[in-house]
Amino acid sequence: MNDKVGFDAAQVIAPLPVVLVGCAHAELGLNLLTIAWTGIDCSDPPAIHVSIRPERHSHRMIADSGCFTVNLPSRALLRQVDLCGIVSGRDGDKWRRAGLTPLSGTAVAAPLVAECPVNFECAVKHVVPLGVHTMFVGEVVARHADDNLVRGGRLDFSKLALVAYVNGEYWSLGERIGTHGFSGRERA
Numbered sequence: 001m002n003d004k005v006g007f008d009a010a011q012v013i014a015p016l017p018v019v020l021v022g023c024a025h026a027e028l029g030l031n032l033l034t035i036a037w038t039g040i041d042c043s044d045p046p047a048i049h050v051s052i053r054p055e056r057h058s059h060r061m062i063a064d065s066g067c068f069t070v071n072l073p074s075r076a077l078l079r080q081v082d083l084c085g086i087v088s089g090r091d092g093d094k095w096r097r098a099g100l101t102p103l104s105g106t107a108v109a110a111p112l113v114a115e116c117p118v119n120f121e122c123a124v125k126h127v128v129p130l131g132v133h134t135m136f137v138g139e140v141v142a143r144h145a146d147d148n149l150v151r152g153g154r155l156d157f158s159k160l161a162l163v164a165y166v167n168g169e170y171w172s173l174g175e176r177i178g179t180h181g182f183s184g185r186e187r188a
């Protein structure tokens with residue numbers, strides 16, 4: 001451990017995805033917020049978590065409705081992504097303010113973000129209060145993508161211009177530098 005030092009930051013893993021999360025509530029209507037504390041938790045059944053602070057307007061909406069959507073933004077949506085992470089749905093219609101369009105989910109009662117090229121519909125299976133964040137683990141019950149992105153049933157990420165979140169900054173991704181298992185193929 002020579003030359004290693006400790007540090008304080010909470011943002012210990014990078015890069016993280018940055019996603020728009022859609023939610024709905026019988027009394028509060030539709031909302032969306034930006035989330036970086038997210039990830040895949042299980043392949044089968046497919047599960048994704050989002051970790052949300054209880055003081056967020058969306059927290060109660062997801063806790064009560066038992067569902068949410070995860071929407072992957074492209075770089076062209078960065079301004080909207082940032083805006084949805086600094087204003088609250090408590091203070092007005094964030095969809096209108098961001099110029100984003102809610103689409104009805106096909107399997108859950110939460111809205112998809114039409115402008116996002118990839119969307120997942122999730123049914124909450126676990127609610128884990130962890131401290132300042134609550135982790136909602138959702139089973140993916142439907143998924144959607146813009147038709148120009150799907151080839152042979154798989155997503156073509158080269159067309160997606162994804163955005164990463166790194167310690168308070170947004171980064172674009174560079175070029176592809178390898179494929180899963182390439183080191184084994186080199187050895188063979």
Ligand SMILES: Cc1cc2nc3c(=O)[nH]c(=O)nc-3n(C[C@H](O)[C@H](O)[C@H](O)COP(=O)(O)O)c2cc1C
Pocket residue numbers: 018031032033034035036037038051052053055056057058059081082084085086087088089090165
């Ligand atoms: C890039 C980015 C990432 C964020 N990640 C999270 C997160 O993982 N969890 C969280 O609770 N809030 C996160 N936020 C803050 C919420 O998006 C923000 O407080 C939002 O206004 C909450 O909206 P609401 O009150 O309408 O639910 C993030 C904000 C930004 C800009």
